[in-house]
Every structure is written in structure tokens, then in C-alpha cells.
Amino acid sequence: MEAMRAPSGTHDVLWPDSRRWEHVLARFSAAARIAGFGLAITPLIEDVRLFQRGIGQFSDVVSKEMYELTDRGGRRLALRPEGTAPVVRAFVQHRPALPWKAWYATPAFRYERPQAGRYRQHHQVGVEALGTPDPDLDVEVIALASGFYGELGLHEVELICNSMGCATCRPAYVEALRSYLASRADTLCPEHTTSFQASPLRVLDCKTEACRMATDAAPRLIDHLCQDCSAHFERVCSGLDEQGIAHRIEPRLVRGFDYYTRTTFEFVGLALDSAQNAVGGGGRYDGLVEALGGPPTPGIGFGIGIERLLLACDAEGCFQQDATQADVFVVDLVGGHAARSLVGELRAAGVPTARAYDQRSMKAQLKAADRSGAAIALIVGPQEEAAGAVAIRNLRSPRGSGEQDRVARENVLPAILEMAGTAGIVGLWGTAGVESVGGLDGEGVP
């Protein structure tokens, strides 16, 4: 029988790797809440038209990368390829009071050829803020992402931004660019010599030497912005300066979704070797709500790819791998009833506690205790049981020293707390909740 495996381009995230995910998720949710964003959970499946109308019928993501399905009722559905459209759809459907700020964490599905940093199912955390064109909001949203990277200890990240203009100024610019490209069509790369007609903006983003040179002198969008867009972009940039957020204006930055207007930005992981080095990106989408059937409402948001974020964190060595499954390990040589009662008692008191099963030998149980990373072993054999006591052993004491005491059964908890001090595990528990998950507290944050 062939062993089952996860579909191509999808991955399992298991302990201890998953610790980093818990950490990232906990940090992001905290940062988002502090910034006034509330969690939004929306369905993984949506009407395909949501993405066709939102992202754009002819975008690559919609035209050739969507996971589409027909349900038993004949509805055409799609697995979300990105996070913004569903949240904006929820806004249109429920019309919460403005401004509305939501954060999310979600898988996203795109049928692409997998490679480093690119998967068919990947995961994003992100935010959407709807209801005002105020550039202060742009700054705030960008600052949230930027601060989040910093909190994780990720520093080799470059912020690049651009403005895509609006319905007033962009069409004229696109026309200008198209005719410029037409004049140099023969110097473009093979792929763009004809396709520039349909999507001239894409050529700006082309990495080939030919297109680079050809577009060096091309008209730049930021020079063709209308007065409003220009003023808006200036205020975003000065706002970022004011906050001390380094950024580079990149007139070539073109993002793949049709809904973007005005501010667009991307965070590039400089420590990443892979060609997939965008660790986050987003922008304003002042026409999206309307396109989805809601009232004219401006909005802005970003998404951060967790897999790429983690790749970047690895490249910078943000996390120390130091997994512990428990702080206390119970070794039972009396048939299991001591383990049952001690484990129950300690866990109820909030102490991460593990034990062995199957009545294995003492050596095997202590070995398991060692591997679990526990700092303390509680040992109950016939002698202890007869004396109504528990042996408490410091698993972190120097090799051979075998530091071990015997305490009365009822004094186990205080004895653990006392030894915890010398074993150097204070604080591993007691700060219950996501922040202490996996003992990652403080790691990676200078």
C-alpha cells in the first residue's frame, strides 16, 4: 500500500516547527489588536465572481491559478487565492461602522508550480482598514507591518513603495506608457514585444535586461499622478519619514491585483536567497468596495506570507531552537497510579507535565524525560510510595552530580517551584497563554 502524502505544494507544519507559527500568530494578533484591528474570520470558499470582480478577471491569479469547484448545488466556488477580497466582501455584506479595521490569518490557495517560498497552499496574516482616504491610515498600516517584522527580530527587510494613481490619472498614464513602449517594442524582451499592448505596466516589472534598458527612460507613474494622488503620496512618504520608517520609492513597483490604487508597497526580505523574496505586500484599493457592490469606500491593507516570513527569520537566525515538551516529567515505577495522580495535579496547577506510558523501565523513562527537555523529574518507586514521598531530580544539574531530593507527597508543588529556580526554568510556566507558547518568550527579540 502506497503511503498517503500531502498534495503537491502543500505542507504539514509539525512540532517543533509549529512553535514558530504559534509565536508569529501570537505576536501578530497582539500587534493588530493594539493597533485597533479586530479579528475577521471569513469562509475559505467564496463565489468565484468575488475574485473575478475583485482581483481582476484577467490577472494571472484568477485566470490560471485559482482552485475552483462546483458544489452539489451547482454553485461555482473558489478557494481563496488571497486574503483581501473575502474580508472586503464581508464588509460589503455587513456594513460595520467606519472606519472598520480587521485583521486575519488564513491559508491562501494558488495553483502554481511549487518552489522555495511558493506553495499551492500558503498562509498569510494581514489587515484591512476601510472607510477613509486619509494618508495617515496608509502610514499606520505600513507601520504596523514594519513594527511586526522588527518585533520578530527581522531586520534585513526593505520597504519599497509606489503610487498607482487613481481612476482619474492612471488611464492617461497607461496610454502614455503604451505609446512609449510601442516606439521601443523591438527592444523589449521576447515575451513583452507583443504583450505590452495588453498590460503595459507589467513591462516595468520585467527583470530582463532588455526590458530594463527599454524602460529606463519610460514615463513614470509618479510623474503622472493627478494633484490629489500626488499630494496623497507625498503625505504618506513624509508620514513614514516622520515615523522613522525607512523606505525607497520604486516607480517600477507594480502589483498583480487590479484593485490597487494609489499607495502600493512591498517588503523585500534581503537575507533571502530565493527568487521569492517578497515577505509582505499591500496597498490601497479605493475602488474595491464599490466593485463588490458596496458604497464607494476607500480602503488599504497588507498581507504577510508566513512561510516566507519564517524563511527570512531563518536566514537571519531569529529563533533559537530549544524545544521543550514539558517542564516536569513523572517517572512511575508503581504501575501508573502515581503518574496519573501527579500529572493530573500538576497540570491542574498549570505546570506543563509529561510522563511515560507502557510501564517502561526506569532507565527508559528517565531517557524519555531527558529527551522531553523537562528540567525536573519526579520519581515514584516502591520505596517512595511506601514512605508517602516523591523523589525530585534536577535534570539540568551537571552530568554525574545527580542532584536529587526526596519530599513528602503533599509538598511536591512547592518543591518543584523551589528547584525550578536552581534549574533555571522560572517563567517557563505561570505566564499562561499564547505568549509563553513553546517557551519562546523573548527569543529573537534583542
Place this chain on the structure above:
RNA sequence: GUGGCCGUAGCUCAGAUGGUUAGAGCGCCAGGUUGUGGCCCUGGAGGUCGGGGGUUCAAGUCCCCUCGGUCACCCCA
């Protein structure tokens, strides 16, 4: 969707030009120490050599197909 590289134990990998029962390190299990983890020693379990077909007296090794992984293009997080 296009192209390059790679699939041998749970993991990392050896296995010249085809030739006996396919190996190592790590990990796992047990014993050495009948009540004490880490270091050490001994032993053990674990493989349809990704799958299918072909060439051959003989295929992990050569050929074809296929699946999977990986990298790049494309696109994006």
C-alpha cells in the same frame, strides 16, 4: 504552463566500469547498570533501492514512461 537537477532505512548519505544475503552515521528499541537520564560499549528492529515497463544470464546501477521533490522562468506572500 516551460526548462534544469534529484529520488537508496524515520533523517543525512555511501554503494567505479551492471555481478553473492544493499551499507554507514544519527535517531529508535533492548541490554551492560534486577531503582536513576545525558557520555561510553554491545545487540536489535527498520528497506518491494519512489512506482511501472524494458534491455540482460544478472539492474539500486543502463533505457523508456510515470509520480514525487527541488531550483529557475512566469507570477506572487
